[in-house]
Amino acid sequence: MKKMEQLYEGKAKKVFATDDADLCIVDYKDDATAFNGQKKGTIIGKGVVNNKMSNYLFKLLESKGIPTHLVEQLSDRETLVKKVEIVPLEVIVRNKAAGSMAKRLGLKEGTELLCPVLEFSYKCDELDDPMINESHALAVGYATKEEIDKISSMALKVNEILCEFFRSVNIELIDFKLEFGRYHGEILLADEISPDTCRFWDVNTHEKLDKDRFRRDMGGVEEAYQEVMGRIGL
Ligand code: C5P
Structure with a gap:
């Protein structure tokens, strides 16, 4: 899976295209915002926590019949997801x-x-x-x-x-x-x-x-x- 151009940068994540038009890569940042961006900061290690925890919970939910965008975790901060x-x-x-x-x-x-x-x-x-x-x-x-x-x-x-x-x-x-x-x-x-x-x-x-x-x-x-x-x- 090839990571290609950045499609979007949000407050806590970046999203990249891949060579498969149906899939993209989410890259979790440590940047933290609150009150719609009025308060800004960094929570060290947050990107890794949120990536791993989300993936763990999405797998649990999938196992109980909830369809999710998760495809597979690629690294501590990156996950391959369906491009919804x-x-x-x-x-x-x-x-x-x-x-x-x-x-x-x-x-x-x-x-x-x-x-x-x-x-x-x-x-x-x-x-x-x-x-x-x-x-x-x-x-x-x-x-x-x-x-x-x-x-x-x-x-x-x-x-x-x-x-x-x-x-x-x-x-x-x-x-x-x-x-x-x-x-x-x-x-x-x-x-x-x-x-x-x-x-x-x-x-x-x-x-x-x-x-x-x-x-x-x-x-x-x-x-x-x-x-x-x-x-x-x-
Ligand atoms: O601020 P409020 O009480 O409405 O938030 C309810 C829940 O939704 C909280 O768990 C908060 O973390 C989450 N939330 C969020 N993103 C937002 C607004 C709320 O994750 N933009």
Whole structure:
């Protein structure tokens, strides 16, 4: 597989073309941003953690029937993936109130929810990823009804699988963000699942083991990322 020209550079990853038009290579960086790029920094080793952790979790999800873009890990930071057309939605699943939901609804972080919450945002940096509902997504044409139904059921199934998995390593999955892609008429789970895109709390101490440590200047950011890796056995 030949790595060719760079197609895209995002806040945390670069994407390269390959000599196969159906595949591309994702290269994970250590750059960290928060609040839509307003806060910038580096989390040493983050690219390696996010690459390996995402691949581990995508394989777990594949084994439980969730189709993903993963083809194979090429190196510590690089992974070969199917070249999808990203659906312009950020799909957030929440098990406890935290972050923007806690703030918006005036809830204490960690408040129990009676059922998981599914949220959509329109993926657009210029607009700060505004929250939308299914009706907006259909009306503006971000996705079809069939795609939204598929994405919703996949996101809730991913939540069940990941909650069970993380609980087995003493981590509570508070919330997370997923992205999906179109690939030859199929919807695949794409992007990444990592401490950048999830809230992980230690089950016993409620210590934060995710990017909130960077967002909130709590220190111990690299250590938290490594702690989650260690618990997963990576
Ligand atoms: O900020 P908020 O509480 O809405 O974030 C919910 C979840 O989605 C968190 O786990 C956060 O890490 C993730 N997220 C993300 N990328 C975004 C927005 C949120 O990974 N652009």
